[in-house]
Amino acid sequence: MNHARPLPGYLVTRYHGWKATTYAENSAWYRRLASEGQRPRAMVISCCDSRVHVTSIFGADQGEFFIHRNIANLVPPYEPDGNQHGTSAAVEYAVTALKVSHLIVLGHSSCGGVKGCYDMCSGKAPALEEKSSFVGRWMDLLRPGFDRVSERGLSEEAATSALEKEAVLVSLENLMTFPFVREAVESEELSLHGLWTDIGEGGLQYFDPGTREFGPV
Template structure:
């Protein structure tokens, strides 16, 4: 390696966390090298994903990893607790709503998936505040406190927190996904396209520890395992 290259490498390593630099180098020699033509194609013609996925910021729940997605396949928006706010155009800043609008009207996606997950910190924070009025780590004046207040309609349907917080938080996660779908339908474009059969809405839930994926059957209001045979086969043989 030349002296100039060594200096350049040292400077780049100082500008980003070492983990990211190492990961980028692995990406260059691995996936980017294997899929270079795909990246060139995406750069020249633009993106054309068919799926908008609304997920949580939680670092353990990466949609691209869970669904083994290639670049350009899924348009992903992530926020705290995978919340979908109701339609409400006003002077505020609406990151998630703008992503929904762009995906539906500009990209013309044909599916929207809300992906919740186990052990969600946002759900637990809301549940703990509901159970104990003195437990207010996130006030209504904070960004997160105001944001997770959008969980309230889902919590109201569950009733008082009268069970272990871990159990209630998981039930709240499921209820919030259902509420999120209802909120999606308050967006005029979403409601119109779904009514015309052009757009489909879906709810899903990922169990981190065992990798189990559940999908919502809206007719029954229940979450059903996805690909149970494939999941069972993963654990049928010793993995290590």
Template sequence: MTETPAFPSRLLRGYTAFRDQRLPQESARYRILAETGQRPRTMIIGCCDSRAAPETIFDAAPGELFVIRNVANLVPPYDPDGEYHGTSAAIEFGVMGLKVRYILVMGHGRCGGVQAYIASRDAGPNAPEEPSAFIGKWISLVAPAEQLVCESPEDAAGRQRALEFASIRQGIENLRTFPSIRNLEEIGEIELHGAWFDISTGELHILDQATGRFEVAKG
């Protein structure tokens, strides 16, 4: 009989620290959230990369952010085909259920999902098929973003960053294919934003939608 695995000790130590240090400071807030429900003003669509947690980057308190994370912080276009759509369902809930005011598509540097897309694209149709049931199809959502690249760097790292930027621009365009978001944006009840986090420096770059360029945040 297989032995039941023990709960990861690192998680237990983390929970103990949370319970002893942070929970006493946040206990009243948690009680209110439990009684009244969540009412976050901001929804963030970010990457599931462990180095780019929005709650950490924005020093957020419990209940402040509604965070959707997936590989490469991608936003699929509106496509109600009766299949399973986890990201789209979360977007719909954030907009229609929670009535968020701001939606931020947030990418980051050295994104493995974007890197995988580039590798697959450059390998061409004769590349050996990878043993993946889901990732290849998912990262194909990056492809339309290539038309939105604004930068022209010469090195490989710069080209990947340019595509990471463009994927955020594409994500915002895909959000506008959701009728509810498009309508709410048109009447000024919802705002769409883009940002990119530099893992190596900790700098946040914010999308200027008038120019399409990313500038370091000066908050």
């Protein structure tokens, strides 16, 4: 691989700082994780957005969360078609191998992927409509959410914000199409949770299936 290059200097400096402080102070815990393996109680599916930092939000340490990130925190429906499915594989491993007790879908404010979906479905982003657009085809997963939002007669800003929460709900709906997820949920070995965080305000909301609304945690 002739295109790989050494790490940028600032990352090397940060690594050595971490090794000399955080790691040095908790080396026994790291060695225990390495020797005993991981036993996370929860899986979190969140967005790739660099502003969303799951472990910081919950004050979590290494080994607590099994985390999968993708554009707009989406979960595809169950489709065992022989193709590669990174998100589905992560869900399968978390539920069937790690036996997590909680599966959390975490959406967020100002999501670029969701905004792209809104623009694409509104006819304002023709590039995302191209078959060659990986982002566009991934955001096709959110079209059912866009259809629900478009029926509410909201302004563009409000509709985009509502679509961020629809991304969470679409993912929760799709999770239940996985036989092993449904079985674990129905046997009460697994619980699903839908969350949305406001990046600027540090707020966290959860989906209440009783009211069908998001409210503060």
